[in-house]
Amino acid sequence: GAVVSQHPSRVICKSGTSVKIECRSLDFQATTMFWYRQFPKQSLMLMATSNEGSKATYEQGVEKDKFLINHASLTLSTLTVTSAHPEDSSFYICSAPDGTNYGYTFGSGTRLTVV
């Protein structure tokens, strides 16, 4: 089946630094990918929609200058958390429509801890 590979799975960074998270569709092309964040014991919150070859679409309240999204190819989308702060610590997860009927595949997620 369709696979979305997400890296890294865990990252610890110092406050003020930037962290890049990658999502790759391994056996299908994804012109669109979605980025979510999930706080402990809470739901998935849609952050932005990543579009190949064009600017990402951000949800209301999400700072586009803080969460930079790049979708440079049909199989790769990246989320960069810039100038990270402890409140950015969260579980970040991507998903992509996998070409099946209404099918979406999630990456394995990245647990970001900012110290």
Place this chain on the structure above:
Amino acid sequence: GENVEQHPSTLSVQEGDSAVIKCTYSDSASNYFPWYKQELGKRPQLIIDIRSNVGEKKDQRIAVTLNKTAKHFSLHITETQPEDSAVYFCAAGIYNFNKFYFGSGTKLNVKP
């Protein structure tokens, strides 16, 4: 935008009993309603979905019902097993817009 509410937040049932999780949504334009199961530390996995042109869908022990007029949909799990224990999320959205909004999740605990 879409607002999805999910209840209950936690649910404990005895093995073999049924479990029902309910969600409501606000945007009448939403036409696709998936349910995801997320085990601890793992990615969400789609378990069942329903489109707005049907009122009910069943897959073995799992069923989903949709009431478009009332804007609510429910997940029904029958003959629950301990391995059903997980957090379940409902979602709603418009497929052509490729955008979905999730409920707050229900932690299901099936006691053996």
